Amino acid sequence: MCRENYRLFWVFVLLSFHSTSRVNALKLSNCNKSEVTFIHEAEVLTELNLSNCNISRLENAFFLKFSHLLHLNVEHSGLTQLEDYSLHGLIRLQSLSLSHNNINVVRSWSSDPLAGLTNLDLSHNVICRLSPKAFQLYPQLQQLNLATNHLDTIDPDAFEGLGHLKHLHLNGNRLQLIASTYFQSLHRLSGLALQHNLIEKVAKESFQSNAHLRSLRLDVNRLKSIDFLTESGLERLVHLNLSHNLLTNLKSLSFVKNFELQNLDLSYNQLKDLSNNSLTGLESLERLNISHNLLSHLVADSLTALNPLSHLDLSFNELKNLTEKLFHANSQLDEINLSHNQLREIPVHLLKHQTHLHDLKLAGNLLEDVIWLQHLPSALNRLALRLDLSSNRLKSINLSDVVYFQSVNLGNNHWHCAWLIKNMLRKLPSTLNFARSWSILSDWSDDLLSAEGLDCWEDKQNRSIVLLNVGGTQIEKQEKCECDQTYDELNPSPPPLTWPKIPTDRFDSRSVIIWMLVAIAIAFAGLRWLRRYVDKKERLKKMQAMNGGLSK
Template sequence: MYLLPGSLLLLIFSFSPRLSCLQLSKCNNTEVTLIRKTELLTSLTLSNCTLPHVENGFFVRFDHLLHLELQHSGLSDLDDFSLNGLTKLQYLSLSHNNLSSLRSWSSEPLGALTNLDLSHNMLSKLSVKSFEQYPQLQQLDLRYNRISQIENDSFDGLSHLKHLYLNGNQLAHIDGSFFRGLHRLSSLSLQHNRIEFIEMDSFESNTHLRSLRLDQNLLSSLQFLSQRGLARLVHLNLSSNLLQKLEPFVFSKNFELQDLDLSYNNITKLNKEALSGLDSLERLNISHNYVDKIYDESLDSLIALLQLDISFNLLTTLPDNLFHFNTQLEEIILANNKIEEISSQMMFNQNHLRYIKLSGNAISDAAFLDRLSPSVNRFTLYVDLSSNRLKSLNLSSLLHFRYINLADNNWSCNWLVANLVQKLPNSVNFARPWTVINNLSENTTNVEGIDCIEGGTNRSIILLDVSGVPQPKSDNCDCVVAYDETNPSPPPLTWPKIPTDRFDSRSVIIWMLVAIAIAFSGLRWLRRFVDRNEKRKLGQKMLHNVYVSKVQWQAIRTDPDQRS
């Protein structure tokens, strides 16, 4: 990938015969038209350029492009046939521009295009068959425009579309015809709009929808969820709306729902019918609402529940059998409520607990921790009971937890001091960090404190570790240790003497010299051995030559009988 200014584009590209990916910055129309060897390009990125208008056939020469980006370039208009010739294009991004109208911009279908990004523009309306020239489109990004109106059949012909992003627009309602025909739609993002109402049949044809985001809207009713089209929904986000109650059996048709986020609403009650039918639900978030009561059997249908968050509500009591059927629970978050008591039977059936957060309540007794299921692995269990009203507890049953936070409670000073004398494991935390300035050091950071009550009076115990505080040095040091026989003091702390290894640098040098000598001796022996072999071969060759010469120069004796 190359990031080039316009003035260097022609020079470098002319000497790069195999360049297939090109990124051009701070360019204009003329410089783009001067690009040579466009038949080699498969990816072209134009960013921070000056391209307010793209004419017809502007990209005709780039017929081999697979990837085209034109971003942050002030683009406000494209002619009707600006994208002609891009028959192989698979990805097109025109994001972060000033487009206010949407057309197909091609006289022939772009049959290979699967991903179209038009986010961060100024589109206000989607017209009929705006995308009819992109029949194979699978992902369409229209985030952060100004879309307030979607005409009927705007998405007509997009039978392969799987992901549609419409978040960050100005939609006020969802009509039943908006998404009609998108049979393969898998994820739909509608968060950060102004949606107040959704018609009952809005998602009737979207039977493959798995993820639906409707957070940051103005919804006050969830009746649209009772339609059949959302039976395969897995992830549903409804946070930051205006919901005050959950209609009975409103989730009864969402058979496969696993994640449900209802946080930051105005919900006040939670009863059994509200969550009925969510047999597959694994994660439920109802935090930051106004729930002041949870009825018995409210969670009975959530047999697959793993995580539950009801923090930042107004709960004061909890039913004893609230989690009786939720035997798969791993995380329970009930922080920042007004809960005064946790029943010892509430968590007895939980065999997989890993995280319990009860901070910021009014709990005065932690006996429920002694009645946890014997099958719970306490070595992996994290418990947060900070900022409650505990005065004492049975520490012996908590020593083997992974971590237990007990800071900021109303401890009895007598009980606290008696237990702090013992050596507690690091997994038990009573203290919270304090900032203390004292005469030992003006920057003491390793200070922790514990609040306690003695005789109705609030007191604090400061745990100060001064082992790392530097002691002031006196200018008149006689360097003699004073010793008083009548009042002996312990000797000052000194670092222990660590015996040093006698294998010092001289030994290292000697051993290196010995190794070098051995290496040279080996090389010398090897050289002598090679020389002997060469001499032996040379001698044999010479003998062979002498023998041959004798045979060649030997006188030929003739037989006297033959002469006659």
């Protein structure tokens, strides 16, 4: 009891100090309700942050004296229950966060409308259901966060009265169905997050009233169909994420009404092919991600409608060949990712229109030649091109085709050893990367040597070439030398490595500089001694002269 009183005393002193200095923002942690009631001149506060406090229940009009409060946060405080009018009196409140608590029911918690509230955060609670008109006393709400709850049911008209709502977060819940009545009153909604749910179906008219919707996230769900996209309401959609679902095909004209879409993510699905009209309507699309699917073939006209496309990701599929005209309509491509497929060759004129290309990723395929590099468009800036050809089956290439690129990754291919050694003997630019790092442990030492190595093939056998920095290793060995080692006749050590001796001239430039500095120092010392000697002689003569005059 004494400890509690002692603690309350200091809280009172602290709060009195804040009141005296007219602080309008206050943050308390590890507090309780008693400490909150000790706050003096609460009407001055505009921001109150209570975190990690012991507040399980808020009574009616609990914040009544905080009449000027604009921002209120009660987070990580074990809050389980708010009485019907616990927020009564906060008529100026603009943002309210009750996240990371144990709230299971949503009410208005006020008798009068909180007309100034624009941001409400109820994330990380245990809310299971949204009842009708649950937010009707928040008419100006623009952002509502209900992420990471237990929501599995949303009653019709649950969002009625939120005519100004722009951003709604329902991600991380247990929703299985998106009904047509959920968002029908949200006419100004621009961002909707539904990722990480259990959604299997979206009703066709779900977004008919959301003509201002710009961003829609449905990733990490269980969707098998996207027929809802063909209905009205999503004409102004810019960002659409459908990754990590169960889509097996894209019906013809699936995106015919999404002509403002710029970013489309279809990765981590089970798509097997794209028809000529699968992507028709995406006249503004700039980024398309279809990676981690089961695509084995792309028809020549499948990307024709995507004229402004700048980033295309087709990695981690099962593509075995590409048609020569596949990218001819996509002259704005900046990045093409075809890595980790089963491509054995690249059509010679596949990239003849790619004058803006900066990144070309072809790693993890079965390529055996790069003849197509000789047919890149002359207008392409090769100095800005990054090329990844690692983990293919290249045996040799003409290095003059790639020597002027910004960077080229050629590691882990099936190089002929003779060709590789021949090219290693001449100094290659740092933009070409053949090697991978090695750690070498000798049989008679515990020292690990870090080196670069190259893999090559000779007579169908895999060999490795290790590149050592001889000069650097010699210096390192000399620094670690143990000169008092003994010889064991029973367990003789293997002979030490012999390094090539590098002739050096003892009278080198460093010695010359040192001896010159020594000579200069000696000369200056001699001059100072001579100067002191001369001054001493002069003083002696003057004294003799003065003594002679006095004697006369």
